[in-house]
Amino acid sequence: MEQNTRSIREQTSRSAEREHSVPIFMTSSFVFESAEQARALFAEEQQGNIYTRFSNPNTDEFVRKMAMLENLDDGFATASGMSAIFTSMAALLKSGDHVVCARSVFGSTHQILTQIFPRWGIEFTYVDIADQYNWEKAFKANTRMLFLETPSNPSLDIIDLEHVGKICKARGVLLNVDNCFCTPVLQRPADFGADIVIHSATKYIDGQGRALGGIILARKDLMKDIRFFARHTGPALSPFNAWIFSKSLETLELRMQRHSENALNLAQALSKNAEIEKVIYPFLPDHPGYALAKKQMKSGGGIVTLIVKGGINRGRKFLDSLKMLSHTANLGDTRTIATHPASTTHSKLSDQERAQVGILPGMVRISAGLENTHDILADIEQALNASR
Numbered sequence: 517m518e519q520n521t522r523s524i525r526e527q528t529s530r531s532a533e534r535e536h537s538v539p540i541f542m543t544s545s546f547v548f549e550s551a552e553q554a555r556a557l558f559a560e561e562q563q564g565n566i567y568t569r570f571s572n573p574n575t576d577e578f579v580r581k582m583a584m585l586e587n588l589d590d591g592f593a594t595a596s597g598m599s600a601i602f603t604s605m606a607a608l609l610k611s612g613d614h615v616v617c618a619r620s621v622f623g624s625t626h627q628i629l630t631q632i633f634p635r636w637g638i639e640f641t642y643v644d645i646a647d648q649y650n651w652e653k654a655f656k657a658n659t660r661m662l663f664l665e666t667p668s669n670p671s672l673d674i675i676d677l678e679h680v681g682k683i684c685k686a687r688g689v690l691l692n693v694d695n696c697f698c699t700p701v702l703q704r705p706a707d708f709g710a711d712i713v714i715h716s717a718t719k720y721i722d723g724q725g726r727a728l729g730g731i732i733l734a735r736k737d738l739m740k741d742i743r744f745f746a747r748h749t750g751p752a753l754s755p756f757n758a759w760i761f762s763k764s765l766e767t768l769e770l771r772m773q774r775h776s777e778n779a780l781n782l783a784q785a786l787s788k789n790a791e792i793e794k795v796i797y798p799f800l801p802d803h804p805g806y807a808l809a810k811k812q813m814k815s816g817g818g819i820v821t822l823i824v825k826g827g828i829n830r831g832r833k834f835l836d837s838l839k840m841l842s843h844t845a846n847l848g849d850t851r852t853i854a855t856h857p858a859s860t861t862h863s864k865l866s867d868q869e870r871a872q873v874g875i876l877p878g879m880v881r882i883s884a885g886l887e888n889t890h891d892i893l894a895d896i897e898q899a900l901n902a903s904r
C-alpha cells in the first residue's frame with residue numbers, strides 16, 4: 517500500500533458501536549483484568565496500556581502512522597514540538613557530551629543549547645550555513661549528536677542531508693533532524709541517514725492551527741532510552757490532540773501539495789514585484805540551495821520569505837495594511853499567515869545573532885495557506901501599495 521493510503525486507512529481499533537472514525541480514548545489509566553496482568557504489564561513482560569503518560573491508543577495510532585511515514589522504527593508523541601526536541605536531546609545526552617548544531621535553528625532550540633544545557637555540562641558548537649561542508653571542523657572527541665533544521669526558519673537555508681548523514685555515520689554521531697517545515701511528505705531525513713527525526717505537530721501535521729503537539733521518531737535501539745526518559749519525566753501528548761493529529765494525517769499529502777503550489781506561485785509572482793527587494797524560496801532557481809532542494813525535497817514547501825523594500829518601518833506598515841492574511845506567530849495553517857521574525861519569533865536574539873542567521877529587519881515570513889493563490893496575492897499586493 518502507498519504511504520498516503522496507509523496514513524488514511526490505518527486505525528487503532530473499532531468498538532462494538534461500529535464507528536467509522538476512531539474514538540477518542542480520554543482516559544488517564546486502563547483497567548487490569550487481573551493482579552497477574554497488572555504485574556506482567558509493569559514488568560514489561562506483556563505489551564499493553566497502563567497509564568496515558570506511558571501510552572494510549574490515540575497516541576499509539578499517531579506514532580505508528582508517523583514512524584511509517586518517516587521510515588523509522590518507533591516514536592513517542594509529546595505535548596509540544598519543543599518538548600520533542602528537549603526530550604530527544606535530554607534522553608540521549610549526558611554531562612560532558614558535545615552537540616554540533618546548525619546555527620539556524622528554532623529560537624527555543626537556541627535557548628536550550630545556550631541557556632539550559634551549559635548548566636548541565638552539555639556543550640555545543642554552531643556551524644554556519646556557509647560552512648556546511650566543514651562540519652568536521654566543529655567535531656570533538658565527545659561529540660555525541662548533530663542537530664539541524666532544513667529548510668531553516670525563516671531564512672530557508674538548505675542543508676545537504678546526504679553529506680551530513682555520511683559524516684555522522686563515519687564518526688558515530690547521532691543525526692537529529694527537525695523536519696517541521698517539510699513533513700515526511702516532502703522530505704524523509706532517515707533515507708539520508710538521520711537516526712532521529714522530530715516534529716512540531718502544531719504546524720503542518722495539525723495543519724489547521726488548533727492544537728499544540730510534537731513527536732520524536734527514532735531507531736529502535738535509541739527508542740529504549742527515549743521511552744524511559746519520557747515515561748518518567750512526563751512530556752506525553754493528550755489523547756485528544758493525538759486524535760486531531762492522526763485524523764489530520766489523512767489529508768497531509770493533499771495539503772502539502774497545495775501549500776507548496778501556492779507558495780511557488782507567490783514566490784514567482786512576487787519576484788517580479790518592484791516593491792520587494794528579494795524573495796527567498798527553495799524552489800526558485802536563484803536560491804543558493806536550489807539544486808540541493810530539488811534533490812532532497814519533493815516540492816518547495818509552504819514558506820516564502822520576503823524582504824520588503826524600506827526596512828523595518830515598511831515591513832511593519834506592510835503587516836498593518838494586510839486585510840485577509842493573518843498576522844500571527846504560527847505557520848502551517850489552512851490560512852495564510854504573515855510574521856515579522858525580527859520583532860517576534862527571533863526578538864530574543866541580539867542584532868548580531870540575527871545577522872548571523874540571515875534575519876534582516878525587513879524580512880516577512882509568509883506561510884502560504886490553502887486559499888486560492890489569486891486571493892493571497894491580491895492581499896499582499898494591496899498591502900505593498902498601501903505601505904509605500
Ligand SMILES: *Cc1c(COP(=O)(O)O)cnc(C)c1O
Binds near residue numbers: 598665697715716730
Ligand atoms: C514551531 C517550531 C518548533 C516548536 O514547536 P512547538 O510545537 O511550538 O513547541 C520547533 N521547530 C520548528 C522548526 C518550528 O517551526
